Amino acid sequence: MRGGGHFSGRLTAPLCVAGGIAKQILARRGIYVGAHLDSVGTAADEHFPLYPTAELFEEIAAKPFPVLDDVSGARMQDAILAAKNAQDSVGGVIECAAVGLPAGLGDPMFDGVENRLAAALFGIPAVKGVEFGDAFCEAALRGSQNNDPFVIEDGRVRTKTNNAGGILGGITTGMPIVLRADVKPTPSIGRPQETVSISKLESTELTIHGRHDPCIAHRAVPVVEAVTATVLLDLLLEGDHGTF
Numbered sequence: 115m116r117g118g119g120h121f122s123g124r125l126t127a128p129l130c131v132a133g134g135i136a137k138q139i140l141a142r143r144g145i146y147v148g149a150h151l152d153s154v155g156t157a158a159d160e161h162f163p164l165y166p167t168a169e170l171f172e173e174i175a176a177k178p179f180p181v182l183d184d185v186s187g188a189r190m191q192d193a194i195l196a197a198k199n200a201q202d203s204v205g206g207v208i209e210c211a212a213v214g215l216p217a218g219l220g221d222p223m224f225d226g227v228e229n230r231l232a233a234a235l236f237g238i239p240a241v242k243g244v245e246f247g248d249a250f251c252e253a254a255l256r257g258s259q260n261n262d263p264f265v266i267e268d269g270r271v272r273t274k275t276n277n278a279g280g281i282l283g284g285i286t287t288g289m290p291i292v293l294r295a296d297v298k299p300t301p302s303i304g305r306p307q308e309t310v311s312i313s314k315l316e317s318t319e320l321t322i323h324g325r326h327d328p329c330i331a332h333r334a335v336p337v338v339e340a341v342t343a344t345v346l347l348d349l350l351l352e353g354d355h356g357t358f
């Protein structure tokens with residue numbers, strides 16, 4: 115129970131180990147996975163471009179704070195420090211992309227790429243929502259706005275936009291996979307909180323002591339990347355997609 119047990123951020127270390135190995139195996143096949151912090155509180159970074167590159171992923175990974183736009187990154191850090199100073203916490207969103215995947219990976223029903231990724235991503239403590247492509251914005255659009263028009267470019271089938279996040283019917287389209295994971299504000303905050311005493315069956319107050327992250331989101335960026343890489347490698351190994 116001490117240190118949060120199953121829900122501790124520490125348990126994400128083995129996920130990162132597995133993901134680091136998966137990423138190296140995927141890279142041999144020209145498949146690259148990268149992530150950045152998309153927002154913290156109301157401070158937002160840019161989204162990934164239509165075709166993120168391995169170089170862009172490396173550039174972000176080399177930064178002390180994993181964002182595309184450093185000015186937005188500074189705003190996010192301000193939001194984290196403001197929450198910390200208020201003995202509070204703040205949540206965030208992580209955007210992850212995978213490029214170089216073949217079209218046709220996945221399954222139309224329960225073993226779809228979305229299903230498999232979501233099942234694993236929800237295993238990361240504090241992840242409370244996962245969207246593929248522009249899922250939650252799509253609801254406000256019409257089909258004509260949301261459909262990704264198909265085009266032939268350099269002899270390959272592509273789409274002009276990627277609102278679907280590279281997945282249709284649970285199956286990869288060959289466009290980059292794009293997903294976003296919501297990370298809730300850290301529950302262990304310095305402020306006194308309302309709770310109950312189970313032994314006395316009455317209301318009481320809880321003050322949590324010790325070190326706490328005022329934000330988990332920036333620390334979970336490599337975890338989302340690692341989990342995504344691991345699941346994609348699993349899917350490739352299960353299918354008839356050549357040797358690894």
Ligand SMILES: Cc1cc2nc3c(=O)[nH]c(=O)nc-3n(C[C@H](O)[C@H](O)[C@H](O)COP(=O)(O)O)c2cc1C
Pocket residue numbers: 118121122123124126238239240241242298299300301302325326327330333334337
């Ligand atoms: C990198 C990382 C760091 C975390 N740090 C904290 C922390 O400092 N305090 C805390 O209460 N929870 C922390 N958590 C755990 C979650 O916030 C969460 O409390 C727990 O998993 C509850 O379940 P949930 O997944 O439904 O949100 C951390 C999780 C991760 C991934």
